[in-house]
Amino acid sequence: MNAGISALDFAGILRQSDELATAGSWDEAIKLLSDSNRREEHPDVEKRLMEVRHRAFADIAARATVPDWPKSLPDYFPGETSIPEIPASELTADIITSAIAHHGSLMVRGLLDQHVAQGIRDAIDHTFNSAAIVRRLRTQVPPWYLPFSLHREDQKFGAERSYARRGGGVLAIDAPRALFRHMEALSAVGFDRLLEDYFGERVALSAKKTTLRRTExxxxxxxxxxxSFLGTDIRSLxxxxxxxxxxxxxxGLEIIPCRLNSLVKMGGPDIFDWAVSNETAARYGASYSIARPVFETGDALLFDEMTLHRTGVNDSMTKTRYAIEMWCFAASTYPQEQIPICW
Ligand SMILES: O=C(O)CCC(=O)C(=O)O
Ligand SMILES: [Fe+2]
Structure with a gap:
C-alpha cells in the first residue's frame, strides 16, 4: 500500500460502530473497531474504541451475576517460599487461582515476545513525549496522548492524572494507541479469555489505575x-x-511473597495514609523474605489487592524501566470509584 493511501473507510467504520453501540451490540462494535485498528492504526478509531469499551460497561454489569469465587484449590507450588513462577505456555486460570490464594502472586515468564513488547515500549515513549508537549503548548497531540473525557456526571477523575505523573506514569486511557497495543498483545496470547476463566465472568479494567510507567x-x-484504596470487597487481578x-x-518491584487476608497496619511518619511503613513491611519480610524478582522484557507479575508490594529500587540502579500496571476487575463487583473499560 502506498504511504498515506488507506484501503479502510474510517468514517464508515466509525459510523457503523455508532450504529452497533446504539443498538446495544457492544461486543460487535468493539470487534469492528479492533479489527480495523489491527489492520491499520488510526487515532479516531482508537479513541472511539476506548469510549465504546467504557460505555459498554453499564449494560454488561447489568447482566452480570455474581459467581462463586474464588475456586478452592490446593497449593500447586508446595514448598515455594518466594514468588511461584510459570512459563506463559503453561499458564491456566487454575494456576493463577492457586498461586494467588497460597502465595499472593505469580510470575509468568515470557508472556509477551520481545518484538511485541518493543512496539508497546515505543508507544510509551511517544506518549510521554506527547504528554510533555501537551502540557507545554496546551494542544492535542494525537495519536499518542489524548486525555479521555467522561460524559457521565457521576464519574470523575480526581487527582489520578497528577498522581500517576508524580510516580513516573501516564494513565493508559489517555494513551489509546499504547493501550490498544497492550490489550491486543495480551489478547493475542489468550489473556482476554484467561481473565474471563479466572473470574468466571466479564472483566473490566480501571481507567484510573491502569498506568504506563517509565520509571527512573x-x-x-x-x-x-x-x-487500601480500591476497597477489599472486590475481585481483582x-x-x-x-x-x-x-x-x-x-x-523492579519488591513483593512480600505470601497471601494476606486483610489490610496490614497503615500510616507512619511522612507517608500517605494508605502507605505501609518500612518497619511494618519488614515484619512480614522477616517471615517471608522480601522478593526482588528480576524481570526480562515480556515477563508479567500477577497479583491482587491484598499483595503487599512497592517499587524496587536501590542506589546502584542506572537504567530506566518500562512497564504497564493493568488492574482488572470482575464486572459483578466492580469497585464503585473506578472508571470501567470493558475487555
Ligand atoms: O510499577 C511500580 O513501581 C509500582 C506498581 C504498583 O504499585 C502496582 O502495580 O500496583
Ligand atoms: Fe500497587
Whole structure:
C-alpha cells in the first residue's frame, strides 16, 4: 500500500460502530473497531474504541451475576517460599487461582515476545513525549496522548492524572494507541479469555489505575496494598508487565511473597495514609523474605489487592524501566470509584 493511501473507510467504520453501540451490540462494535485498528492504526478509531469499551460497561454489569469465587484449590507450588513462577505456555486460570490464594502472586515468564513488547515500549515513549508537549503548548497531540473525557456526571477523575505523573506514569486511557497495543498483545496470547476463566465472568479494567510507567532509577515508592484504596470487597487481578529488563539495573518491584487476608497496619511518619511503613513491611519480610524478582522484557507479575508490594529500587540502579500496571476487575463487583473499560 502506498504511504498515506488507506484501503479502510474510517468514517464508515466509525459510523457503523455508532450504529452497533446504539443498538446495544457492544461486543460487535468493539470487534469492528479492533479489527480495523489491527489492520491499520488510526487515532479516531482508537479513541472511539476506548469510549465504546467504557460505555459498554453499564449494560454488561447489568447482566452480570455474581459467581462463586474464588475456586478452592490446593497449593500447586508446595514448598515455594518466594514468588511461584510459570512459563506463559503453561499458564491456566487454575494456576493463577492457586498461586494467588497460597502465595499472593505469580510470575509468568515470557508472556509477551520481545518484538511485541518493543512496539508497546515505543508507544510509551511517544506518549510521554506527547504528554510533555501537551502540557507545554496546551494542544492535542494525537495519536499518542489524548486525555479521555467522561460524559457521565457521576464519574470523575480526581487527582489520578497528577498522581500517576508524580510516580513516573501516564494513565493508559489517555494513551489509546499504547493501550490498544497492550490489550491486543495480551489478547493475542489468550489473556482476554484467561481473565474471563479466572473470574468466571466479564472483566473490566480501571481507567484510573491502569498506568504506563517509565520509571527512573531514583524513583520512590512506598509499601502498600492496593486494596487500601480500591476497597477489599472486590475481585481483582493486576497484570504488571515488564517492557524492559528490570530488577537489577533498573527499578523492579519488591513483593512480600505470601497471601494476606486483610489490610496490614497503615500510616507512619511522612507517608500517605494508605502507605505501609518500612518497619511494618519488614515484619512480614522477616517471615517471608522480601522478593526482588528480576524481570526480562515480556515477563508479567500477577497479583491482587491484598499483595503487599512497592517499587524496587536501590542506589546502584542506572537504567530506566518500562512497564504497564493493568488492574482488572470482575464486572459483578466492580469497585464503585473506578472508571470501567470493558475487555
Ligand atoms: O510499577 C511500580 O513501581 C509500582 C506498581 C504498583 O504499585 C502496582 O502495580 O500496583
Ligand atoms: Fe500497587
Amino acid at each position: 532509577p531514583g524513583a520512590l515508592g512506598g509499601w502498600h496494598q492496593d486494596g 493486576n497484570i504488571w508487565t515488564a517492557l524492559s529488563p528490570c530488577g537489577v539495573d533498573a527499578p
